[in-house]
Amino acid sequence: MRIIVGLMALLLAAPVFAQQKLEKFPFRLxxxxxxxxxxxxxxxxxxxxxxxxxxxEIQEGSGSTxxxxxxxxxxxxxxxxxxxxxxxxxxxxxPVKAVGVTLQQSPMAFIYRADAAxxxxxxxxKGSRIAITAGDASLAIFTAFMGKLGMKLEDxxxxxxxxxxxxxxxxxAKQADALLGYFMDQGPRMxxxxxVKMGWTRLYDxxxxxxxxxxxxxxxxxxxxxxxxxxxRRFLRASQRGWQYSFENRAEAAEIFRKAAPVFTQxxxxxxxxxTMTIIRTERTKGKPIGWSDIGxxxxxxxxxxxxxxLNPQSDLNVYFTNQFxxxxxxxxxx
Amino acid sequence: xxxxxxxxxxxGILVFLAVWEAGxxxxxxxTYLMPPPSAVAVVFVNEFPKLLFHGWVxxxxxxxxxxxxxxIAIPLAIAITASQRFDRFVTPQMLFFxxxxxxxxxPLFLVWFGxxxxxxxxxxxxxxxxxxxxxxxxGLRSMSSEMRDLARSMGAxxxxxxxxxxxxxxxxxxxxxxxxxxxxxxxxxVVGEFVGAxxxxxYLLLVTNSNMETALMFATIVALTIIGLVFFxxxxxxEALLIPWxxxxxxxxxxxxx
Numbered sequence: 001m002r003i004i005v006g007l008m009a010l011l012l013a014a015p016v017f018a019q020q021k022l023e024k025f026p027f028r029l030x031x032x033x034x035x036x037x038x039x040x041x042x043x044x045x046x047x048x049x050x051x052x053x054x055x056x057e058i059q060e061g062s063g064s065t066x067x068x069x070x071x072x073x074x075x076x077x078x079x080x081x082x083x084x085x086x087x088x089x090x091x092x093x094x095p096v097k098a099v100g101v102t103l104q105q106s107p108m109a110f111i112y113r114a115d116a117a118x119x120x121x122x123x124x125x126k127g128s129r130i131a132i133t134a135g136d137a138s139l140a141i142f143t144a145f146m147g148k149l150g151m152k153l154e155d156x157x158x159x160x161x162x163x164x165x166x167x168x169x170x171x172x173a174k175q176a177d178a179l180l181g182y183f184m185d186q187g188p189r190m191x192x193x194x195x196v197k198m199g200w201t202r203l204y205d206x207x208x209x210x211x212x213x214x215x216x217x218x219x220x221x222x223x224x225x226x227x228x229x230x231x232x233r234r235f236l237r238a239s240q241r242g243w244q245y246s247f248e249n250r251a252e253a254a255e256i257f258r259k260a261a262p263v264f265t266q267x268x269x270x271x272x273x274x275x276t277m278t279i280i281r282t283e284r285t286k287g288k289p290i291g292w293s294d295i296g297x298x299x300x301x302x303x304x305x306x307x308x309x310x311l312n313p314q315s316d317l318n319v320y321f322t323n324q325f326x327x328x329x330x331x332x333x334x335x
Numbered sequence: 336x337x338x339x340x341x342x343x344x345x346x347g348i349l350v351f352l353a354v355w356e357a358g359x360x361x362x363x364x365x366t367y368l369m370p371p372p373s374a375v376a377v378v379f380v381n382e383f384p385k386l387l388f389h390g391w392v393x394x395x396x397x398x399x400x401x402x403x404x405x406x407i408a409i410p411l412a413i414a415i416t417a418s419q420r421f422d423r424f425v426t427p428q429m430l431f432f433x434x435x436x437x438x439x440x441x442p443l444f445l446v447w448f449g450x451x452x453x454x455x456x457x458x459x460x461x462x463x464x465x466x467x468x469x470x471x472x473x474g475l476r477s478m479s480s481e482m483r484d485l486a487r488s489m490g491a492x493x494x495x496x497x498x499x500x501x502x503x504x505x506x507x508x509x510x511x512x513x514x515x516x517x518x519x520x521x522x523x524x525v526v527g528e529f530v531g532a533x534x535x536x537x538y539l540l541l542v543t544n545s546n547m548e549t550a551l552m553f554a555t556i557v558a559l560t561i562i563g564l565v566f567f568x569x570x571x572x573x574e575a576l577l578i579p580w581x582x583x584x585x586x587x588x589x590x591x592x593x
Contacts, residue, residue, distance in 0.1 A: 065545050072367070092547045093365020129533075134541030143546075159450050160541045161531040166445055170531065175449040 022055035025235055028070060028079040029061045030137065030214065032164050034185040035264070035272020036103065037080075038257035043242025045256045051333050052234035058260075062164065063136035065089070068217065071096050077222035078232065082137030083212035084144075084305060087320055091312040095220040098321040100236050100291030102243060103213035105279040106204055108141050109183035111171070111190070114197035118177045122149060122206060129157045131167040131176035137213075138180035140309060145209045147308025172196060184275025192268045211301040212293060213279070215321075223325075232325050234333070236291065241331035243290045247277050289331075292323050370550040379554040385539070386558045392535040394562055396452055397524040400459025404516060408464050409509070412471035433465040438526055445531040455527030455535065462523035463516035470512025474505030503578075510574040517570045521563040536562075 029037055040058055043049050049056045061067040064082035071079045072094040083098055084106075090096060110119055110130070119125045125146075132138045146153055159176050161167050168190055170176040179186060187200040204210045216236065222228050246253035254269035261269075284294035298317045305311035314320070352372045358364070359371040366374075379386065415422045437458055444454035478501050486496045528537025536559050543552035 063545075065547070069367075088547050089367060092367035092549070094367050095365075134545045136545075139542070139545050157533050158542075159531060159533045160538055160545075161445065161450075162529050162541070163442070166442060166531055169446055170450065173446065173449070175445075 022050060023053055023231065024057065025049070025054045025078075025231060026057045026059060026076060027235070028059045028067055028076040030064050030067055030080045030082060031062070031185075032060050033257075033261040034182070034189065035254070035257065035269055036182070036185065036214065036276045038253045038269070038273050038276070039102075039243040039246040040080075040239060041242075041260050042246045042253050042256050043238045045259070046242070046245060048238040048241045048245075049235070052238045054231070054234055054238065056235065056238075063133055065135040065137075065139075068094060068096060071217055071219050074219050074222060077219045077228070078235065079217060080214060081217045082140070083215040083320075084140040084301060085137050086215065086217050087301065087305060088140055088311055090319055091314060096217050097220055097223070097319070098212075098215040098293065099218050099223070099232060099325045100216040100239070100323075101212050101293040101321070102215065102291055103276070103279050104282045104285060104293065104297060106141055106210040106213045107182040107184055107202070107275070107279055108138060108145075108180060108204075108213075109187070109200040109202040110178040110206075111181045111183070111186045111198060111200040112178040113171060113174070114199040116174065116177065117199050120199075120201050125149070126151065126155050127157065128178060129159060129176045131159045131161060131170040131179040133164055133167050134160045134162060136164075140305060140311075141203065141209065141211055142180055143309035144211070144304050144307075145203045145207055148207050148209055148304070184272045188268045188271045188275075189264070192265060193263065209304065211304060212297055215293075216291070229325065233327070236325050237327040237331050237333065240290045240327060240329075243280070244329065244331060246273060247280070247290075250274055250277065289326055289328050291326050293321055366549055367547050368549070370553055374550045375553040375557065378550040379557060382551055382554060386536075386554060389534055389536050389539045389555075390558050390562060393455075393521070393524050393528065393537065393559070396455040396527065396535065397459050397520045397562070397566070399452070400456040400523055401463050401516065401520040403456065403460045404464040404467055404520070405513070408467035409471055412468050412475060415468070415472050416475040429465070429468065432461070437462050437523065441526055441530040444527070450531045450533055454530070455524050455532070458527035459520045459523035462526070463520040466515040466519065467509070467512045470515075471505060471509045474508025474512075475501055477508060478504045506574075506578045510570070510578070514567060514570050514574075517567050518563055521559065521566065525559065 027040070029040075037058070040056075044056055044058065059076070061070075061079065064085040067076070067079045068081045068086050068089045070076045071081065072089065078099075083101060086094075086096060086098060112118055119128045130142075132142070143153060146155065159167075159170060161170060167176070167179040167181070168186060171179045172190070172194060181187070183200045183202050187198045190196065191198045216239065218232060223232060250273050251266075251270060254264075254266055254273050257273070258264050258266065258269050264272075280290065281288070282294065282297050284296050285292055288294075295317050298320050302311065302313055302317065302320075306313040356371045356373060359369055411425070415425065441454065441458050444457055448454045448457070482500060482504070483496060486500050491499070524535070525537040525540070528535040529541060532538040536555050539555045540552060543549070543555060
């Protein structure tokens, strides 16, 4: 219904546009759906993408490493990936680059059952059983986290599982003490789906460890092409608009998101959108357009990862990112 | 000439490695895609203690699963061939469990048995069980009726017919099943570890892939290959000890003297 209304509005606003066919644009997410993705659905449902002449197909992913590999081999030229994970890929030769950083602080957290809360402080980390999903965003930052605390990965009993749901099952069944996930994702959602009360502690709160987080990344050879650059600009502009709209209209964003992810209740979806909106900028990017990242934050992320997580530092930080395809507020289509 | 023949497989491997090394260097293949074999070798040596630890875990799971499969499959095959009724009773279910993809049920094992050794052993067991039962049953049925009549006419008891005629004739078939199962058992243990684990080579594969430590990942694959090969040849060695009379061994000797 909403789409139809959106399309009708578009038809009225731009009759010349009427016959123009929308260009298909696949966009792969980092993970199965959670509240952080709401702004992309907002951009789609409010017709922001259509206004840019795009028909965006939002696809789910199964972890940042895996998705970054899909971008590197051009299966999905544009995708949503954890920045720290992407940095590791870039230093290993992946031809990818961040074109917009939507989460600029790390939401990574230990998520545990409230009735068996562990680890809640640094002294409880050693020997804890920590579940991660192989190929997701957690390993890069967790390695840095342990390094900063003077520990090694081997100091915890790390349990790797193959798919997103399994690490949640492992914690619920008490086979693991905690999982590494996003404080605004797994915690609230698991509580909702199972009724088990969950708790969480952010790595940032424990040891001040943070990096740039979720980013829209693109394949380098794909983004060389002038036609693709134009597509990318339009996609980013509409996405920025979706993020801005979601920032201002949290409840409506949660509602729109729930149409794509009906398992969420309004309460949980809103909680996740709210949590997401607290970490979309750093001190350095206050007042900048959404998605715009500062080279100083890239430097900090690289310093952390190279000091503690064996990342091979790059002298030119511009290999990681570019702001050139982003637009200034209010992110409206160019006429 | 014989020396050249003996060296041929090694030369083949060396050429393969040289082409790989040269290819990676010439075409500047990024490390996240494919490391040069020299880098893999260096990592293999440097990380050997780690590989040994995780390799032992996987070997242990594999051997346990395989031993369970042998211990259950062979008596089952004997029962199936001894009684048609039992055959009809048990075979359809066995087939059903074989057809269900192990990869699909492995995540259930994680929920039921946790991340310990049990689910890996079970996957290794399930995956190596079927070929042993099938080949052992075929083997046990392979004795000709003339042979049985001959044994009976010489006054052999039912037990003697089984132990001295039926069982030995079945061995070549049984061993081909055991060899197939040996290669599958390694895969089974790794599949089990993929689903959820805190140690083992399958775990190491996932972590290294996740961290884009491609060289260590390839070293892990090499370690897995070595384990698989050693196990396969161990079973084949056992076969040569137990049935040196069998046609496959005779043929090879003939070929050697020609």
